[in-house]
Amino acid sequence: MSANPPAAVPPAGPAPGRAFTAVVNPSAGGSAATAILVPLARALREAGAEVAVEYSRDLAHAAALARDAAGRGHVVLGVGGDGMVGCVGGALAGTEAVLGIVPAGRGNDFARQLGVPSDPAGLAALFLEGEPRAVDAVEANGVPVLGSVYAGVDAVANRNANRTRLRGSAAYTVGALRAVLAWRPADYRITVDGAVLDRRGYTVVAANSGFYGFGRHIAPGARVDDGLLDVVVIRDAPRLLFFAVMRELSDGSHVRRPQVEVLRGREVRIELLTPGRTLPYGADGELPGELPVTARIMPGALRVLAPR
Template sequence: MAKSNILFIINPISGGKDKLTIPDLIDAYLDRSKFNANYRFTSYAGHAAEIVDETVSMNFDIIVAVGGDGTINEIGAKVMHQHKVLGIIPYGSGNGLARFLKIPMNTRKAIEVLNHFQVSKIDTAIFNDKVYFNMAGMGFDAHISSIFAKNKKRGFSEYLKTGLKEMINYKPETYRIVVDGKSYTRKAFVVSVANSSQYGNNAHISPLASVSDGLLDVCIVKNFPLYKIPALAYYMLSAKTHQTDMVEIITGKNIQIFREQEAAIHIDGEPFLMGKEINISIQPLSLQVIVPGHI
């Protein structure tokens, strides 16, 4: 049987974790009877996408993102358009999509998932002109992403410290949200449009979300007093946000969001500046991903 050619694209700074030994781990645990392995390290933002573009004329069947949700986004968008298969070795701060897909956080076990080569198709989404796979949105979480991107320190603890510092002065915004033609006006702290259930670190904003149902979940975190932060954290970490009136979840396929001013948004955790009008749509079962089991 012919071997598959597999390219590992490694983001050396994602999650604040050292990845120089990853090629050695892959050499030790990847099934060489099935795969020929190659490696590339990224050097700057956008480099991963450039590397995938360079492989168009090369015979790579599988491209593996070694990093967090941002790295997966950059690589996955290209892999999807090339109709190739995406693999994931999670090395980010939150690893939202990997956790949802039940890909192990342990590197050796994640490599073993690649060895079994079970491929499933998942939904993707378009946020204005940008593709995403896990989570996108606006409000406080996007504000934090834009600040955190400038921080040289990485990791969940740094993200948490930034969030707590900024929360005191953040002012909620009024949004008009149109879901499959039905309009809602809400004053919100966060508006997230979820493909999977969680941001990362098992913090679930939409516990019943699925990456294979052809729907997106619009999650509206309502304005709340600061003393309710522990309650919101409890609901998210116990995957019960659909059971609290602090969060409203509306499902649909085509979403428009109108807001008061141009501001930060985030797409799979990466910050961007966008205007007052956002258009979001689902692309059912459009990306092939190696997963450990049924999703």
């Protein structure tokens, strides 16, 4: 923690007797995490709440810390970006535990979808006074995640962004540019609730949340509480056209293009048909493995403090 923390945020209101454990990714957001967490913890304590802070060594440790805190009846705060929030939320999915999101990473896309505030005062008010909301999660090859599962040029861009020293949107922009310039179209087999489609293109996204990749609105119709995945397929197109599609991801208007196909279902399997080729799949900003991947919706599996 900083020796000279920012000024305290005024208490958000009468404390409802909640106890919190913040599970922190020390590397996510760097000093940004401290800048949010210090005044947030102070505001919660001044309102009478109990606050513990735990620093994780890695994602597996973060999941264990989250389950331990939930077992003690604490609201678990995931402090970091989408990878940390997805890990902590995934560890709590299917239980009665409550998650709070402290957006302190590069993307913060699940927090963006839920409308979670990013300032300490707004977070304190939400955590002290908000009621848990049931949202869907996704099981990807048996592992619970929150936002989306994607397999294509975006997963390669994700890998590039994770390897760069750049921060924020610059990491995703440069990573995506490098991925697109080197991309060779992939042949996919996509099975949505038993219906089989073969497609050639740039990516397949099974989205619970509408946002990914630092605010790109990949699935504007996606809802986190409808019990469905929005499956977005970006089919093969000239690179110049794909760059136009990338620009349109900022507002979701790409879905009007004929090269973009949107399906919906409860279970999606994505396979790569290109012989001798491997392709990573991404989930919540992490890269858990390579295709194939099966994504299944987990309706109402997570209780989270978020605006309704």
